[in-house]
Amino acid sequence: MTENLIVGAGITGATLARLLAQAGQKVLVIDKKDHIAGHCYDYIDENNICIHKYGSHIFHTDNERVWNFLKPFADLNTYRHKVTALIDGIETTIPFNMNTLKSVFPDSIAQKLEEKLLAKYAYNQKIPIAEFKMQDDADLQFLARYVYEKVFEGYSTKQWGCIPDSSVTARVPVYISRDDRYFQDKYQGIPLGGYTKMIARMLNHPNVRVRLRTDYRTYKRKHDRIFYTGSIDEFFDYKFGPLPYRSLTFKLETHDKTFYQSNAVINYPCNYDFVRIHEYKYYLDDKSDKTVIAKEYSEDFELGKNDRYYPIVATNQALHNAYLVEAQKHNNLHFLGRLGDYKYYDMDDAITRALDVFAQEGR
Ligand code: FAD
Ligand code: UDP
DSSP: OOOOEOOOOSSSHHHHHHHHHHTOOEEEOOOOOSHHHHHHOOEEESOOOEEEESSSSOOEEHHHHHHHHHHHTOBBBBOOOEEEEETEEEEEEEEEHHHHHHHHSSSSHHHHHHHHHHHSSOTTTTEEHHHHHHHHHHHHHHHHHIIIIIIHHHHHHHHHHHOOHHHHHHTSEHHHHHHSOSOSSSSOOOBTHHHHHHHHHOOTTTTEEEEOOOOOGGGGOOOSEEESSSOOOHHHHTTTOOOOOOOOOOEEESSSOOOOSSSSSSOSSSSSSSEEEEEEEHTTTTSSEEEEEEEEEEEEOTTTTTTOOEETTTOOOOOOOHHHHHHHSSSSSSHHHHTTTTTTOOOHHHHHHHHHHHHHOOO
């Protein structure tokens, strides 16, 4: 029987482990951390609040294939994510939408812009600001400049250390709508009991063994097949140079009050060192007379100093491709996941990728 080694017990590794196990194969999952769930890891703290250790995670997908796989393990609650941002002292909705227009501009300007947008675009359409910039229309160009300066420029400079390319800003397009939710996907929410429990359920199968505190670099045993969800440059000892990442630090504060802020995430595009503040008790409606917040700071990833969070995809394709060519020289070695594929995956993308790898390689 094929012996599979999966490196990484995050959502990618756990999805693939489950699929292989259900197909009757034996799987060993190792992770260098002392917990499963990778970046989705959460835990209940001493205040009875579920903390997302690596930052707020909200599950959302329109993909039926993903949902069909996940639903036996995840009972989603009815939480609907809302994000606000502090712009010129006004707390307003992000993504920028018709309600944001009304809160940041005087009525006459908001009205004019709204009419322009509705004349040109369908209601409920999502428009990246790059599209407004291309229009031969002074009002739309003004709006693009405003959103860029007030929403993206400061935040992205803190988050990425530079202005990111338009594929990153296109993740948060202007929404021609009054729907204040951050996501419109059919399936969304937080798994009841949290992500760690959800991933534990995925890994709970007689064909799956999990070994924590086990780094692949020092774990030298042979397996027929390796699925690697760590960073591909590390696997190859950085022979073409390190792949750059951004890293994050979350500074937790406990406050002696029921709530600290109006909703789970407030972005700070201007004026502050941190990019956003998370308040965790909103996610599972935790009952506590205290609250825990996390201020999120961004910096470059440095080996030995901090953890890899965001691949800096646009400017490092050639380097990543060099590693992919190297990977193709090895039989039965497959890279996947946010680090393995060096892609800005959300959780549903990570599951999709594991489903695809299983479909291709899982026999
Ligand atoms: P990871 O979770 O990084 O897991 C990889 C695992 O491999 C880790 O546990 C690591 O310890 C292990 N590993 C690495 N190298 C080795 C080695 N050499 N030996 C042993 N083990 C190793 N997605 C959403 O859908 N919604 C959200 O709201 C959302 N919010 C996010 C917020 C932040 C701040 C971040 C950073 C990401 C967010 N994501 C969100 C994305 C989500 O975290 C990822 O899609 C998901 O965690 C990817 O899972 P993964 O298993 O590929 O990687
Ligand atoms: N972004 C921004 N201002 C905001 C929200 C997002 O500049 O108020 C940019 C920023 O570059 C961020 C990217 O859009 O990294 C993607 O935002 P998303 O909310 O998807 O970020 P994530 O939750 O993945 O960090």
